[in-house]
Amino acid sequence: MTAPQSPAPQSPAPQRPTPSPLLSLPGAVPVEVAGDAARVVAAHYGDPLREQRVLTEGAGLVDRSDRDVLAVPGADRLSWLHSITSQHVERLADGSGSEALVLSPNGHVEHHLVVAELGGTTWADVEPGTGAGLHAFLQRMRFMLRVEPELVTDDWALLGVVGPEAPRVVAAAGLPVPEAAYRVAPAGAGWVRRMPPVGDGGAVVLELLVPRAELGGTADRLLAAGARPTGSSAYEALRVEARRPRFGVDSDHRTIPNELEWLHTAVHLEKGCYRGQETVARVHNLGRPPRRLVLLHLDGVSEDLPAPGEPVLSGTRAVGRVGSVVRHHELGVIALALVKQSVAQDAALTVGGSTAAIDPDDGPDALDDTRTAARDRVRAVRSGTIA
Structure with missing residues (x-):
């Protein structure tokens, strides 16, 4: 008689992402969750373009609780951390922060961290869904050192208050307001951190780390102090305008720091040896990374925006890849893209069937006449007068 067969092992059913309590606010529309993100926040609260104006003129409450901590x-x-990342953090002062990268041996970006040092603990927040991978890497690198890296996303969450009125609102809520970028001030059990501004107008960005159980109550305090609910899409529009990249969206498996502004914000070019340093130093000394990050203006004819990773074409030839694509309240449809260094500033480009033009300020040491041609092309793309 044939022995009974054991049932085939079943893969665990994927867990549904947890909605943020701020999704209970009127008009909230959740963002579409991708990858391994475990938390859902609001894409907007009914009027994403108006919410962008809140961030440029007032103070918007941006739910950042989907980030891993x-x-x-x-x-x-x-x-x-100094020995395994690209940043000089060995003497990071209490109440200060930075950005840092974990690189592969060949210099490709594997993780992007925003770091805060306070009260004997170093905090790092990263892109949604990437915390587990970073935690596993840190555990492998512990050896016999006195460090205890923990993934604490279930216990801690981030909120953002963004806009020229952000300092006034945060102070009115009884919270400290750091004066300079990357400065960190204790606030209850968590902290408040000031980040570099976003948007062309330089909207102030204040981020709060709070116990996740207090997320809704802290949001209520900030709203009572004058902040207005603002979705992640509004924040993303200003981030793209400011050319601030996101790991895994505006980067790919080939990205090296020299191609992005991370070379200036997350890399210390004079620190000692770390994994991937040889590539960073060699490309920096040669002064010509294989690609550069540019702001693209798209014609916006299509209702569907190109997805991250879609190729940027010059004729039929792929010359880059697009990352974040947003609808900006003043600039129309804009995107961040990594393009080859050889792509001219005034090149005729397409992305997903839309015509595209490189912003005139994003050329590689462009001459004035090339910038003029690029400006003319951007105007033609935005007005729909170019094929």
């Missing part, structure tokens, strides 16, 4: 206590934490 790690905490690294331990006496060796700073020297350890």
Whole structure:
């Protein structure tokens, strides 16, 4: 008699992402979750273009609670992080922060971290869905050092208050307001951090780390102090305008720091050896990375925006890849793209069937006449007078 067969092992059913309590606010429309993100926030609250104006003229409350959060206590934490990341954090002062990268041996970006040092713990927040991978890497690199990296996304969450009125609103809510970028101030059990501004007008960005159980209550305090609910799409529009990249969206598996502004914000060019440093130093000394990040203006004819990773074409030849694509309240449809260094500033480009033009300020040491041609092309693309 044939022995009974054991049932085939079943893969665990994927867990549904957890909605943020801020999705209970009137008009909230959730963002479409991609990848391994475990949290859902609002894409907008009914009027995404008006919400962009809130960020440029007032103070918007932006739900950042979908980001993953790690905490690294331990006496060796700073020297350890210094040795395995691209940033000089060995003497990071209490109440300060930075950005850092984890690179592959060949210099490709594997993780992007926003770091805050406070009260004997180094905090790192990263893109939604990437925290588990970073935590696994940090665990492998512990060796015998006195560090205890923890993935604490279930316990801690980020909120943002963005706009020229953000400092006034945060102060009115009884919270501290750091004066300079990357400065961190204690606030209850968590902290408030000031980040570099976004948008062409330089909207102030203040980020709050709060216990996840207090997320709704903290949001209520900020709303009572004058902040207005603002979806992630509004924040993304200003981020793209400011040319601030997102890991995994505006980067791919081939990205090196030299291709993005991370070379200036997340890399210390004079620190000691770290994984991938040889590539960063060699390309920096040669002064010509294989690609550059540019702002593209698209004609906006199609209702469907190109997806991250869609090729940028010059004729029929792929010359780059698009990342974040947004509808901006003043600039129309704009995108961040990595394009080859050889692409001319005034090149005729297409993305997903839409005509595209490189912003005149994003050329590689362009001459004035080339910038003029690029401006003419951008105007033609936005007005729909170019084929």
